[in-house]
Amino acid sequence: MTKGLKLTDILVTIVIAIAFGIVYILWGSVYYALKPIGLHADQFVYGMWFIAATVAFLIIRKPGVALLAEIAAASGEFLLGSPWGLTVLLYGVVQGLFAELVFMAFKYKRFHISVAILSAIAACLGSVLMDFAYGEIGKLAAWNLTLFMIARFLGSILFAGVFAYYLVRVLEATGVTNLVRPASSKDYAELDQK
């Protein structure tokens, strides 16, 4: 066993992430379509921008994947010319780091939906911290800020938590995840049964 990620892990992570990078760019128009509704309805779809970390980790299940995926997705979005420019890169690093910390707290051994949701909440927290520095949201009126937070956190749980989890569940059915996951103790047990 070599330490760290192998070429296969990195390549698969980055390809997944770049695919989500394209989604991230397209998602910008969804975000702006909801903007005119006002009252932070747009914040509800914000959670989509944290999905790469959760999905990549749930597929590959190795340390460092969540952070790498979110950074790669952000840089893909950045290099393809996102209207937010460099912002996405800085946000991506912070969001990925926060998501990664949750998986680390579970020693990279838990892949339950609750862990996915927790990581989504953590990534959301990271983005909110960035927003305090970048968008000065702390200076919004209190009721408005509350609405903003509720919408953003609920959206994160739905998109980057629940949706990401079920996406990977369906992917598992295609058998593609067996290619890239490390062998688990369950796999060894199956070999012993004969």
Place this chain on the structure above:
Amino acid sequence: MQLDFSSKETWLHRINPSLKLFVLIMLCIVVLLVHNLLFMVNLTIIVLILFLCFTGQPLKRILLLFIPFFVVFLSTSSSMILFGQGNTTWFKWGLIHITEESFFRGLLVGFRALLFAVLGLTFALTTRPVYLFYSLMQQVKLKPKYAYSFMAALRLIPIMLEEFQTIQNAMKVRGVVRQTGIRSVFFKMKAYSIPMLSGSIRRAHRIAIAMEAKRFSDTRDRTYYYEIGFSKHDLVFILYFVILLLGGYYGAVKGI
């Protein structure tokens, strides 16, 4: 579909990509700490000059690229202007409460977003991703396995787009009935994302195996097809920002 994205090469293209990225990120961090509106406006002008004059893009395309900037500016500043805290009321109507403080803070936030956007697009327009990753390997000592993975993944983007179209056509040919409402959204998400993701993972896996079969190694003292170094353009780039930052700050203090 063949889009023409050709553009002239300018001195911004010849700057070392790692250095360019580093300077721009530093600038962004500085911008996060700026709370003076005049200084922010000056900074934006400094960066806009680079974007408008030196990206080598035809004027028409630059104007087209400008549209999202307005959206970003408006969207970022509007909620702060309309709902921000403040004491000196200018206008109040229902939930909307515009105050002097919130108005200027909104402008500040808007200009900050604009600045980030212009910086990012300037970088994206003047940097070839391949050079960026070669430079990151050579100057920043990024591990080759990360750099080459990025380059391979970027190459896969056109294939992914093609695949997307294939799925779209396949559904049309097979007469997939259009559903309505929220269920159609979920159906569509599943119908597109699962085949595309699984296909991409399989392809990435194959590429990695092929690379390793051809003895791709992660040693850092490898040879490079592109040797990326530094030039006098790098100095010009740094001096441009140093001089204009100081000038912008001086101007902001003097109230220009």
